[in-house]
Amino acid sequence: MTRRTKNNTFQFNQVLQGDCREILPTLPARSVDLIFADPPYNLQLRSDLWRPNLTHVEGVQDNWDRFGSFAEYDRFTREWLQGCRHVLKDTGTLWVIGSYHCIFRIGSILQDLGFWILNDVVWIKSNPMPNMRGTRFCNAHETMIWAKKSERQSRYTFHYKALKAANEDLQMRSDWHFPLCTGEERLKDTEGRKAHATQKPEALLYRILRGCTNPGDVVLDPFFGTGTTGAVAERMRRKWVGIERENEYVDLAKRRIARVEMPVVPDEFTPPPLDAPQLRIPFGLLLEHGLLKPGARLQLGHTELEAVVQEDGTVVCGNLRGSIHKVGAQCLGKPSCNGWQHWYYRENLIGEYLPLNTLREVIRRQMEGVLHTATLAAK
């Protein structure tokens, strides 16, 4: 069965119940912008764990985490990763989270399938579970692999500037510190026990979606569990699709997402991303919009050299004629010159010379405003 509609898309914002290895190949190819996968860990727990005070540790002992051998786990991993390749857009990226039990096997298989690792990000747990038996280091982190679809893929979403701006102007690093999911956020059953053994903190997903997607993008999670990915995507106005094998978790996730409060930021207050490519503004646009008039005089930096703006968008300086960049370079005797920075115009309102770039920014803001309004109208 193929879950296609007329326009080759599928229904977003829904949880599909079943095995992701079977469902992923039925979804339309190249339809998803980001995949977050939190697969079974293959923990191989052989006996119960007890705290020193003899209370039981609720570890991952569910059937969904049982595999007969490494070979079986590898086969399983290859199958779901192949399904992910099928649905992921050629501009999309994949995030996989895991512990030392599985992440190295997953990393190797995803490389074999053609994915190209961009980073491994370490989630450092500020409140990890102690090592009860005192026989190993306390296991205080999980690893996330962030990968693009192939080595040659040049386009993918990464809001480098915005991440930096929201991080005290420091580059976002690959070590992330978040507590385990506890307290109010942790879903409980009717008897007050954890509803799911491995519910991830929403903060983790928030950072991933903030850094690697845009509003309206499609986010897919093939191991949906309690629906953390869907809940955060919903809150951040991304479309989402979840796949989960166990009925019980499907219901839990649906109920959770139905309770999500919609964002407080209306569309019209959402500016384009900080690192969106800047709109290219040709010099001629200043004339067309009347910001500069033919005959206007431009000064080259702090030199005595002057050029006169022509009606056709060229400038003339002595016997030189051409673009602001070419004439600027020739006047300065340099191979190239950014005319927007080097030529100054007289701003009559304040009686001062300002770089042409000031006018370019005026036009750019106007044009971006028009484009933004048009995008909103088209939604």
Ligand SMILES: C[S@@+](CC[C@H](N)C(=O)[O-])C[C@H]1O[C@@H](n2cnc3c(N)ncnc32)[C@H](O)[C@@H]1O
């Ligand atoms: C590690 S948990 C994911 C937890 C989730 N990230 C959350 O925050 O709640 C893995 C989930 O995958 C589900 N699962 C295991 N094998 C699956 C399969 N083949 N297809 C779909 N879901 C599967 C399990 O039932 C389990 O809920």
